Each structure stands twice: as C-alpha cells, then as structure tokens.
Amino acid sequence: xxxxxxxxxxxxxxxxxxxxxxxxxxxxxxxxxxxxxxxxxxxxxxxxxxxxxxxxxxxxxxxxxxxxxxxxxxxxxxxxxxxxxxxxxxxxxxxxxxxxxxxxxxxxxxxxxxxxxxxxxxxxxxxxxxxxxxxxxxxxxxxxxxxxxxxxxxxxxxxxxxxxxxxxxxxxxxxxxxxxxxxxxxxxxxxxxxxxxxxxxxxxxxxxxxxxxxxxxxxxxxxxxxxxxxxxxxxxxxxxxxxxxxxxxxxxxxxxxxxxxxxxxxxxxxxxxxxxxxxxxxxxxxxxxxxxxxxxxxxxxxxxxxxxxxxxxxxxxxxxxxxxxxxxxxxxxxxxxxxxxxxxxxxxxxxxxxxxxxxxxxxxxxxxxxxxxxxxxxxxxxxxxxxxxxxxxxxxxxxxxxxxxxxxxxxxxxxxxxxxxxxxxxxxxxxxxxxxxxxxxxxxxxxxxxxxxxxxxxxxxxxxxxxxxxxxxxxxxxxxxxxxxxxxxxxxxxxxxxxxxxxxxxxxxxxxxxxxxxxxxxxxxxxxxxxxxxxxxxxxxxxxxxxxxxxxxxxxxxxxxxxxxxxxxxxxxxxxxxxxxxxxxxxxxxxxxxxxxxxxxxxxxxxxxxxxxxxxxxxxxxxxxxxxxxxxxxxxxxx
Amino acid sequence: xxxxxxxxxxxxxxxxxxxxxxxxxxxxxxxxxxxxxxxxxxxxxxxxxxxxxxxxxxxxxxxxxxxxxxxxxxxxxxxxxxxxxxxxxxxxxxxxxxxxxxxxxxxxxxxxxxxxxxxxxxxxxxxxxxxxxxxxxxxxxxxxxxxxxxxxxxxxxxxxxxxxxxxxxxxxxxxxxxxxxxxxxxxxxxxxxxxxxxxxxxxxxxxxxxxxxxxxxxxxxxxxxxxxxxxxxxxxxxxxxxxxxxxxxxxxxxxxx
Numbered sequence: 001x002x003x004x005x006x007x008x009x010x011x012x013x014x015x016x017x018x019x020x021x022x023x024x025x026x027x028x029x030x031x032x033x034x035x036x037x038x039x040x041x042x043x044x045x046x047x048x049x050x051x052x053x054x055x056x057x058x059x060x061x062x063x064x065x066x067x068x069x070x071x072x073x074x075x076x077x078x079x080x081x082x083x084x085x086x087x088x089x090x091x092x093x094x095x096x097x098x099x100x101x102x103x104x105x106x107x108x109x110x111x112x113x114x115x116x117x118x119x120x121x122x123x124x125x126x127x128x129x130x131x132x133x134x135x136x137x138x139x140x141x142x143x144x145x146x147x148x149x150x151x152x153x154x155x156x157x158x159x160x161x162x163x164x165x166x167x168x169x170x171x172x173x174x175x176x177x178x179x180x181x182x183x184x185x186x187x188x189x190x191x192x193x194x195x196x197x198x199x200x201x202x203x204x205x206x207x208x209x210x211x212x213x214x215x216x217x218x219x220x221x222x223x224x225x226x227x228x229x230x231x232x233x234x235x236x237x238x239x240x241x242x243x244x245x246x247x248x249x250x251x252x253x254x255x256x257x258x259x260x261x262x263x264x265x266x267x268x269x270x271x272x273x274x275x276x277x278x279x280x281x282x283x284x285x286x287x288x289x290x291x292x293x294x295x296x297x298x299x300x301x302x303x304x305x306x307x308x309x310x311x312x313x314x315x316x317x318x319x320x321x322x323x324x325x326x327x328x329x330x331x332x333x334x335x336x337x338x339x340x341x342x343x344x345x346x347x348x349x350x351x352x353x354x355x356x357x358x359x360x361x362x363x364x365x366x367x368x369x370x371x372x373x374x375x376x377x378x379x380x381x382x383x384x385x386x387x388x389x390x391x392x393x394x395x396x397x398x399x400x401x402x403x404x405x406x407x408x409x410x411x412x413x414x415x416x417x418x419x420x421x422x423x424x425x426x427x428x429x430x431x432x433x434x435x436x437x438x439x440x441x442x443x444x445x446x447x448x449x450x451x452x453x454x455x456x457x458x459x460x461x462x463x464x465x466x467x468x469x470x471x472x473x474x475x476x477x478x479x480x481x482x483x484x485x486x487x488x489x490x491x492x493x494x495x496x497x498x499x500x501x502x503x504x505x506x507x508x509x510x511x512x513x514x515x516x517x518x519x520x521x522x523x524x525x526x527x528x529x530x531x532x533x534x535x536x537x538x539x540x541x542x543x544x545x546x547x548x549x550x551x552x553x554x555x556x557x558x559x560x561x562x563x564x565x566x567x568x569x570x571x572x573x574x575x576x577x578x579x580x581x582x583x584x585x586x587x588x589x590x591x592x593x594x595x596x597x598x599x600x601x602x603x604x605x606x607x608x609x610x611x612x613x614x615x616x617x618x619x620x621x622x623x624x625x626x627x628x629x630x631x632x633x634x635x636x637x638x639x
Numbered sequence: 640x641x642x643x644x645x646x647x648x649x650x651x652x653x654x655x656x657x658x659x660x661x662x663x664x665x666x667x668x669x670x671x672x673x674x675x676x677x678x679x680x681x682x683x684x685x686x687x688x689x690x691x692x693x694x695x696x697x698x699x700x701x702x703x704x705x706x707x708x709x710x711x712x713x714x715x716x717x718x719x720x721x722x723x724x725x726x727x728x729x730x731x732x733x734x735x736x737x738x739x740x741x742x743x744x745x746x747x748x749x750x751x752x753x754x755x756x757x758x759x760x761x762x763x764x765x766x767x768x769x770x771x772x773x774x775x776x777x778x779x780x781x782x783x784x785x786x787x788x789x790x791x792x793x794x795x796x797x798x799x800x801x802x803x804x805x806x807x808x809x810x811x812x813x814x815x816x817x818x819x820x821x822x823x824x825x826x827x828x829x830x831x832x833x834x835x836x837x838x839x840x841x842x843x844x845x846x847x848x849x850x851x852x853x854x855x856x857x858x859x860x861x862x863x864x865x866x867x868x869x870x871x872x873x874x875x876x877x878x879x880x881x882x883x884x885x886x887x888x889x890x891x892x893x894x895x896x
Binding site: 049052053056067068069070071072074076077086088124126127128129130131132133135136137138139140141142143144160161163166167170173174175177178180181187189212241242243275276278279280281283284381382385386388451452455497499501502543545546550551553554 | 650670675700720750760764772778785792823829
C-alpha cells in the first residue's frame, strides 16, 4: 500500500495561502475544547510551545519529556540566534527574501508553501518572545539588535548573547509552566515514549516508561503531537545532547508514518575537534564566530609549526579564496566540505590533522579585544575550558561535526504525518529545510510550528473527530503495552559481553565514514551490509545490567540505540538511492568540475518518503514531487 | 594519571547509601569529569555491576542537568563551571575525590548522584512567567527596553536551574534561583504588571517546598556555574516586602482575569 502523500497545499497565491488555510479551517467551539485530549511528546521549542499554546486555547494537554524538567530540552543548547523577516536594520530584507534564502539554502528540496509560511510567521515569533520577556540583545536606543548570521547577506538574526536557544526555551517553558499552574497542561517528567498507539488508522495515544520507577503506562488521547527533535546521535558523536534520540519518531515510522529524506544530515563546520576515544559528545562553537573569525590552513602540507609563527603569506584562507562573495559566511554544508577536503589533502592542523584554524587576530586588532569579548565571550570560555587553549592568544581549532537532521517524519502542510491524528513539529519533521538548514532557522521553525501552526491545524483536525471513545483497555493499547514489556524483557535477557555504548560507537563509525560529509555508492552498499551485522550483534551480545523496574540508564540507552541501529540503515538506503548531490547530501559521483554539489532536478526534485514494511524487509521508497514556482531552480552559487 | 573516586552509592530513594571506592588508573588530562565516570561505568557494566547513575544531557554546561558534589563543592573546584565542563587537567596524578549528590530536603535523592529537582519547576509554575497568550503580542519594537536593564535581565536569565546554589547553602535556600527569575522579569517593562504577584507567589512557594531562608552566607554566588550575583536576592527581598504590603489577590470582577 503506497503512502498517501497529499501535501494539502492550499490553492491561491503563495503569499495568501496561509491566511486562506486558516480561514478554511474548521473550529472547535470554546466550550468543547476541554473535551479533547492532546498528547505532546517533547518539551523543547516545538513541543513546549505547542503544549503551552494549545493549553491556552483550552484543550486538555498532556506533555511528556524524558528529562527531569521541560527546561532541559536540547533546544536550550542552540547558541546563535533566531531569524525573522522584520527588516528592522533597513537592509532590504522581506518575507520574500527570507523565503528565497531558505529555499535556495536548502538546495531546492523543501516545499515552497511551507517555507513561505515559516518566513511569514517568523515576525510573530519575535513579537511573542519579546512579550514573554526573552532578553534579546538591544541597541542603546532600546530597540532590538540584529546581526548577520550563517550565509545571510542581511542582518535578520535576533539573539540573546550566545544563549538564544536557552532564552527562547525558557520563554516557552515559562508559558508551559503557566499552563501547568492553570491546570490545562499536565506534565510528565522523566517519562519516555516507547510506542505509538494507532486505532482504526488514527493515532490515539502512546506507551510510556517512567524512568524512575520503570512503570509502563498507556496514555490515550484524541491526537498525538511529536516534538522530539532530531536523530543526529545515530552517528554516536554529534553535537546533540546525550539523550537526544529517534525512538519516538522511529516507533511512529514502524506504525505507518512515512519517513522523509532520512539521509539529509547537517554537518556543522565549527565544532571543537575530538580529543580521544573516551569522548562521547562533540561541542559546537556557534557559527556566529564566522562573522569575525577567519578560517585558514597552512599552505604547506603537514605543517606542525605553531599557528602564530606561520607568516601571513603561508596561510590559505580557503573559503575567502574559493567563495569571494560569501567568504567565511558561506552555508554550513559548503564550509564543512571545504574543511574536510583540506584535511583529507593533508593541510589539516592539530592531532591527526583533523582541524582547521578559526582565527580572531585580525578582528581583535580591528575591533579591540573588548568588543570580541562582548560578542563571543562565553564561546571563547567554552573553548578554553574544553581545550585548555586561549583563543584570544592563538587561533581556535575547529572541525565539522554532525549537528542537525533535516530529514524526519513526513508531514503535510498541516504538519500531519501519514497517520491521521499524528502531528510532527520542529526538527522531528522533514518539512522546511530541504537538504541543508541555514543558521538561526532551527529555532525559527520549532517556534513557528509550536506557537503559530499547530494551534490552528490541530483545531481543524479535532473539529472533525469525536472526542474520546477509547480507553487503556482497548486491545490495541494492550497489545502496544505488551510489545513494550516484551522488548524490555528481551533487552535484559541478552546478558552478552558488549556495552550499549560500544555497539553505538561501532554504528557511529560506520555512519560517519560511509554516510557522513561525502558519500558514494560503494561505501553506502558496504554500510547497508554492515549495519544489520552490528544490529545482529546488539541483539545477541549486548550487556544491560539491572532490571526494568527501577531507574536503569543502560536500559534507556539500549532502547534508543536499538532504534538507531534500524534508522542508520534507512539513512544509508536513502543516501544510496538519491543519486545526486544536494545540500548536506554530497555524493562523490555527482559533482561539478569545481567540486560543488551537482543536483539532478530531472530525477530527484522530490522528497523521498520511506514506508516501513516489516522487520528485515526492505522499506518502500515513495516520492512527493516538489514544484518550484517562485524560486527558479538554479545551481547554488556562493562565489 | 591515577584518580581515586569515592562515590555515594544509593539504590533508590528509600534505601540507605554509602561511599564506595573506585580506582581509575588511566585518566587522560583531556577528559571531562563526566567522561571519566563514563569510563568507570563501562567497566562496571562489563563486570556485571550497577553503573553509577548521574544526571547529564547537553554536556555543554547549558541544560542544567548535571551537578553533584565534588569534595563538598557543587560542580567541583573550578569556578563558573558545570561538572560536565570540568576537565581532568585540573587534577593531578594520585588525587582522591569524594562525590556525593546534592543534599537538601527539597531535593530528595533518586539514585546515586541523582536528585529530584522538580521543586524548581513548581516554583516557576507559581509565578515565574509573564502572562501573555500566544498570538496577542504587539510588535517587538513597540516597547523599547533600556539596554542596561535588558543586559541585567539577561545576566539573571542565564540561570540554568542546576540547583548548585541550594546544595551549597547551609540553609538549603533556593533564594538565588528564585531571585534570578524575579530579577530577570522584574528588570523588563513587560514584567511590571505581575511584579508583586510574582514575588509574593514565588517566595511563598519556595518556603512551602521546604527550602530554607537566605542568611546572606554567599556560598550560592561562589558556586554558581553561571555567575548569578547575590544582588539578585536583595532585589527579590525588596520586591517581596513591597508586595507583602501592596499585593491583593486578583479579582475576576471586570473581566475574565
């Protein structure tokens, strides 16, 4: 059975589509709203904003997070900023331009209508956050400050020092706590979703495990919203928080939700290089650093001289050389790949030659140390703390790392997955960033989905279904709960020799080598063969101590890694079948003579949407064709 | 280098705990403190023993999950640093350290080094917000904010809610945490309408949750990984005293309230 991939894009001119859609939506009477139960999984920018906003509207919301508090969601770690088309600096920005930049930046693999709406509501986000008390940076006159950020030629990024994600999340968290106090939202802490309940073709609830007591519970509802973030931890090493996982969306995939473009991964150019094998987490240095830092490598291969002793004419500022118009501010995928090429050719610096310099000497000379301190003080501190080196005195060393996943569950214009009643927001869906996300657009998308899209589209869905009608004793609920219990039992019964992390590390190595910054058919074929072997080993040789009826962090990780072991293979299959290069997906076979990504719009101007067929069966690849009516399909050029 | 760890092991909230000694013979100076415990946990798992439970997530010092006592100091000896950002280069070969969970009546131990800090959420829930529904905000630039106030608000808003302030305080007071939120919102024009209510409700909630009073010891400021200043507490007291004279419960008269 092929998936129904009707995108439900409203008719009419693109600038009127969202307004028209909102008008056409059915409404739930205010006094009926409390009769509807909505489950929100995840409490980050998307989930937290959605739960708070739907609580304000009067729905009965249950919100779940696996952390000890909704304020811990990984949105909190975003540093740089949030884009909006306010055009406060009078530098030529507009909704059209933000839309255009996002489509082009995504290398023409996102839906135009969705991206237009994102650009349109971006302005409401800023207003909303200011009203909540988010302490955005201000000018001396008291108005909001803007900066240029990652690949944009206008200054449209709003920021709160290097902690924008933290401040936006605290805004959403406080709105959420207000609704918890008001009784419209019930919060479930330390509670992990382990399965989705689908009854008569509709999402009707979830199975959760209480991470402290181990209790497995059934929660039924009239609709389910997933705002559970990305799956970059499939690579083991990434800038994601340790707890970030794919379990919620993967379970939904296995219950029938289509998975869109799983191979679209963003490798962020500015991370602190790995220092040893014990490391399990990479740290991002905000890309805002590229505004004032210059990236270079020595012109001589394997040059081991200290950076400051290398004279100016023996340095290769390769981004400025290759992309004179954008220079150090070119998009993330391009900057990452350029760094990889330098290092692969032997120009890299630091241990193992896996690093390039990000140098502030010129900016410090031009602007003074104080200005640089004001702009990036906290980032410089993070760097010094981790590496022990002083970035004011010598250049930082940086290297690309997995950072964000553009792919995710397929959703239509209403953010509904292929399972009716299952909505997916933020990084967990595939919708707005195409094959590459621009800087400061993740926060924008999470909040757009949570504050300004789902409150409308959820109402439209609920208005067409009767509230209630199922309870925890429904056979489907019981079956889902039994399956979760059986899986836990299976994990604990293996008692093999390898730890969960050891196996996760092996998967990560395969993913990084064969499905990372540059991919090719042979490598992907190898990975598609190798990953099931690792999976096999996991299910026969993993060692998980303790029991299921207590706090058991190894068991939590095992469940997540078991799902990564399946998703990893799907990512490779998706990368293998997309025989073109676009954005963050770079297939070595498809490049221009200058080494840039070469798209194939004839064959691949579509979203690939994967459909689960059963364990150890090949999934089916469906497609949603993409039409570009407002931005002319062109090769990206940042020269 | 070799590090000797003495770790508080406690199976769950109701069982008794005790210190257990572990030797780590090969610690790299580049490791973070938590990576060292990761290595220990891998070894314990392989030996069939229960790994040490500790809270962590972002490992970038921003999520606020991590935190325990190292030799009696929350997050350990390095100033302005969460334990996930503490690196072993600050230790030397042969050092012996003692790890315990945060201890406070309002933070019951869950397991080993993990505690329940949900009291913090309940305090925020009692009034640590500005009441504005989604969709009803005026243009962001309609309300200029004096840069100095905005910067001070940001200083206070940097709090990550880790609970180190409570753990270090001889009274287990949450005053630094609560005052940081009261100051963040109280410095901004948007936060004025509910300033009395916020101070009143949050301070009373803090007491109700079992946190102690502030006696200006100053330990909290010394251990705060984000450098939240004790002057926030002075602001909280001022807001609270003013509110305790002026504040009246809201009335539904004249509108929905």
